[in-house]
Amino acid sequence: MAIFSITKAGADRGTKITTGADVRVAARINNFNSPTSGLAPTFLQANLVVLPSRYASDFRLLCARNPVPCPLIAESTSTGCWNSVTSTIPGLNGGAILSDCDLRRDVPRYMVYKDSTPIKKGCLDIVDEWTDDHVAFLIGCSFSFESALTAAGLPPRHTTLNRNVPIYRTSIPLCPAGAFTGSTYVVSMRSYKASEVERVREITRAYTATHGEPIAWGWDAVKRLGIEDIDAPTWGESPLTQDERPLGDVEGEEHDVPVFWGCGVTPMEAVARSSLEGVVMTHDPGCMLLLDCRDSDIVPAACVA
Structure with missing residues (x-):
């Protein structure tokens, strides 16, 4: 498996990384912690929110009622699943959006909340916090x-x-x-x-x-x-x-x-302002999950120019 050296320097970011999968591997193996804007151009980036399953239906409703700041594009295939997602984008299945993934480790930096209070910021993985009761949601990102x-x-x-x-x-x-x-x-x-x-x-x-x-x-x-x-x-x-x-x-x-x-930080703010019980995980603002699909997969080709 390729090993990547990621720093905030544009040269390294531009020459070492070309795909969404490259970014995920770099985050998973090397634990780089840079913001992801400009990485793997044309590959979609996503905000990540991971909730106890009892809040999943409320969160889907939040996204449905607020589609501009909270555009839901995928979620865990099943409760507790961290390695596959189900798509909400017409014409794209979950494997096309994200494959060979580990949602616990593929984001450069994470945040962890307990009972709606931040307890960790900038952590490199959420392996210890993830349980069989968690559901992950991917929210579209303006990057x-x-x-x-x-x-x-x-x-x-x-x-x-x-x-x-x-x-x-x-x-x-x-x-x-x-x-x-x-x-x-x-x-x-x-x-x-x-x-x-x-x-x-x-x-x-x-x-x-x-x-x-x-x-x-x-x-x-x-x-x-x-x-x-x-x-x-x-x-x-x-x-x-x-x-x-x-x-x-x-x-x-x-x-x-x-x-x-x-902005996809909106649902993070909603988590922080709500009285949620248990452990919630999100990406650290600016440090996104890179996907396998491209902008041309969600926008007609004539609109991408």
């Missing part, structure tokens, strides 16, 4: 449309600067479902020129399995979403301008405006 943006000459800045995407907690309420109440949308942000926003919306619109088009954009959107400081994301790294200054330095200017998408 999956970044290849299309890059191909169109609109690469997200965090990918070109080797940074993690900025992610913000908002004040927009999430539609509740069963045990999951009182939570809000979480959004990821990529900045663009105001003149580029319509093209960005057009490119990402078809990616409904990975959050689709932006939910808000422009400097006025920061206040509407309840974000207090654009330079202080809740997760990820602070955003930079084209000349690598804090984005807030150019507030109000049209050559660099924030654009916000629904």
Whole structure:
């Protein structure tokens, strides 16, 4: 089996990794812990949420009621199963989405909650925490449309600067479902020129399995979403301008405006704000599960250019 040397350096990430399976092997064998944005271009990435089985039906309902921030793409084939998934994407079976996997070890970094309280962050596997009663859910990730943006000459800045995407907690309420109440949308942000926003919306619109088009954009959107400081994301790294200054330095200017998408950290936030009993596991924000299917598998070819 190939051994990969993964660091945050773009050269290593670009030359050593080419497929989703490569990333999973590297995480499983080498325990690399870098964010996954830009790895294995065109291969889909997914957020991971692992719950006790008694919460599974409520979580499915949460996703159904909030499809933009929580687009469900697959789940464990059966309770306790960590090596195969059942697809919710029409035309794709579970094996096409993910094969030769170990959901306990194939994510670069995990988080562990007990009774809705975080008890571990950045751990390299969840083998000890996984039980025969757990069910894993895969939620679409906006990293999956970044290849299309890059191909169109609109690469997200965090990918070109080797940074993690900025992610913000908002004040927009999430539609509740069963045990999951009182939570809000979480959004990821990529900045663009105001003149580029319509093209960005057009490119990402078809990616409904990975959050689709932006939910808000422009400097006025920061206040509407309840974000207090654009330079202080809740997760990820602070955003930079084209000349690598804090984005807030150019507030109000049209050559660099924030654009916000629904984010798969939303269900993690729902877990943290709910009174769930037992052990819940998720990916660490920015460190995704790489899949075997590609963006062209979920979007018509004419829309991927």
